[in-house]
Amino acid sequence: MSNTEHPLVRNYLAAVAREAAGLSPERRNELLADLEEHIAVALAEEPASGDDGVRAVLARLGDPRTIAATALGEEPPAPQSPGFAVVRAVVRALAVLVLLGMASTLAISANPFIAAIPLIGGLWCLWAGPQWRKRDKVIGTAAALAPLLFAVVQAMIAAFGLHLGMGDAFFPVMLAAVALPAAVGFYLLWSAVRPLLGPPVRAA
Amino acid sequence: MEPDIAGKPVAGKAESQLRKGVLEYCVLAILRDGPRYGVELLETLGAVNVMATSQGTIYPLLSRLRRDGVVETRWQESPSGPPRRYYELTPSGHAALKEFIAIWPHFRDAVDHFITG
Numbered sequence: 001m002s003n004t005e006h007p008l009v010r011n012y013l014a015a016v017a018r019e020a021a022g023l024s025p026e027r028r029n030e031l032l033a034d035l036e037e038h039i040a041v042a043l044a045e046e047p048a049s050g051d052d053g054v055r056a057v058l059a060r061l062g063d064p065r066t067i068a069a070t071a072l073g074e075e076p077p078a079p080q081s082p083g084f085a086v087v088r089a090v091v092r093a094l095a096v097l098v099l100l101g102m103a104s105t106l107a108i109s110a111n112p113f114i115a116a117i118p119l120i121g122g123l124w125c126l127w128a129g130p131q132w133r134k135r136d137k138v139i140g141t142a143a144a145l146a147p148l149l150f151a152v153v154q155a156m157i158a159a160f161g162l163h164l165g166m167g168d169a170f171f172p173v174m175l176a177a178v179a180l181p182a183a184v185g186f187y188l189l190w191s192a193v194r195p196l197l198g199p200p201v202r203a204a
Numbered sequence: 205m206e207p208d209i210a211g212k213p214v215a216g217k218a219e220s221q222l223r224k225g226v227l228e229y230c231v232l233a234i235l236r237d238g239p240r241y242g243v244e245l246l247e248t249l250g251a252v253n254v255m256a257t258s259q260g261t262i263y264p265l266l267s268r269l270r271r272d273g274v275v276e277t278r279w280q281e282s283p284s285g286p287p288r289r290y291y292e293l294t295p296s297g298h299a300a301l302k303e304f305i306a307i308w309p310h311f312r313d314a315v316d317h318f319i320t321g
Contacts, residue, residue, distance in 0.1 A: 016260075027267070034242070034263040037289060041243045044285025060250075062258020071264035 003043045004036050008054045012039075012064065019068035023075060031071050035061065086193065089131045093192040096125045096140065097185040104147035104181045108174060115151070119144060131192040143184035150177035223257065228265055229308075230255055232293060232301040235275065241288035242266070266291065274300050 003009075013032055020028045039057055046053040061067070099122030106115035126132065126140045150173065227249075234240060234248050242263070250256045269275045274297035279287050293301070 030267055031263060034267065035260060037286075038242050038246075038259070038263065040286045041241065041288060044282075045243065060258075061260040064260075066258050067260035067264070070261040071267075074264045074268045 004040050006051075006054050008051065008058060009036075009039055012058050012061075015064040016067055019064050020071055022072055023068075027071065027075055031067070035067070089129075089192045090189070092125055092129050092131070093189040096122050096129070097189055098122075099125065100140070100144045100181050100185055103144060104178050107147040107151040108178060115148060119148065126188070129192065132188065133191075136188060136191050140184055140188050143181045146180050147177045150174065219254070223255065227255065227257075227262075228269060229301060229304040231262070231265065231269065232274065232297055232304070235291055235293045235297070236301060239278075239290035239292035241280075241290050243288075245291060269297070273297075 004013075013036060016035060017028065017032060020031060023031065038061065042057040042060070043053060046057055048056050099118040103115045103117075103119035103122055106118065122144060123141060126144075127137055129137075132140070154174075230249065231245065234245060240248070245266075246259045246262055249262070250259065266275070269291075270277065273294055275291045276294050277289050277291050279289055281287050
């Protein structure tokens with residue numbers, strides 16, 4: 001039996017493994033192998049024998065938490081792959097597109113108050129998205145509000161029997177109120193993804 | 205100061221930050237005179253009080269030095285106990301140490317200049 005099979009040593013290495021859970025598996029296994037190797041050598045040279053010797057060797061090695069924290073400090077933060085960033089930007093842009101699309105469709109066809117739900121969701125996704133500049137966010141918000149505005153104006157016309165002389169222009173205006181958010185949605189999708197598809201981001 | 209698990213006083217912030225900055229060059233300097241195995245290297249470091257730290261924290265550092273190519277290791281049988289893994293400087297390790305040795309006196313003087321005003 002190797003002297004690193006001692007229960008105290010097993011417990012110690014298990015504690016290091018637990019504390020070092022944040023390390024990559026490769027780095028963690030390397031650390032554990034280094035420590036086990038150290039313990040084997042140190043025990044062979046340790047004057048005290050038995051459990052006392054094991055305890056002395058482990059006490060000099062130190063607190064598993066401190067060792068794990070040092071190892072985590074040496075590990076450079078995992079670079080996020082550009083592929084992942086593209087996927088995330090596309091998913092976010094599609095969420096904005098779908099939610100604002102739902103909002104404009106509902107605003108025209110049903111109760112504008114129901115449209116508020118996807119509208120708020122879509123705007124939240126838009127403003128939380130780091131990939132858009134403020135200008136894009138303002139454009140997106142204005143476009144998202146257009147169908148709602150149209151629905152409200154239309155409801156007022158119906159309620160008060162107003163005649164604004166829209167007449168034949170009603171359908172083109174309604175189409176524009178729906179098409180505008182769709183067009184802006186695609187613009188947002190494009191502006192989110194375009195910078196990621198350009199030349200690879202230069203490493204810092 | 206409260207004692208840590210090894211019974212040594214817990215280092216203050218200034219001490220541990222300074223040690224973090226210079227420890228790897230102390231390791232390179234110890235290896236300048238020839239290969240050492242892990243336990244031996246740690247005993248040499250631990251013999252100087254200010255560099256004494258929980259021994260296990262040196263292994264992540266040694267692992268990085270290996271990855272950076274400033275040290276390399278080779279196994280050697282021992283007449284007593286398990287084989288030892290010896291660490292030795294590579295040419296780039298020698299160069300890194302040389303660079304540190306050149307800059308250190310300036311650094312030390314600059315700090316002295318400010319703190320002994």
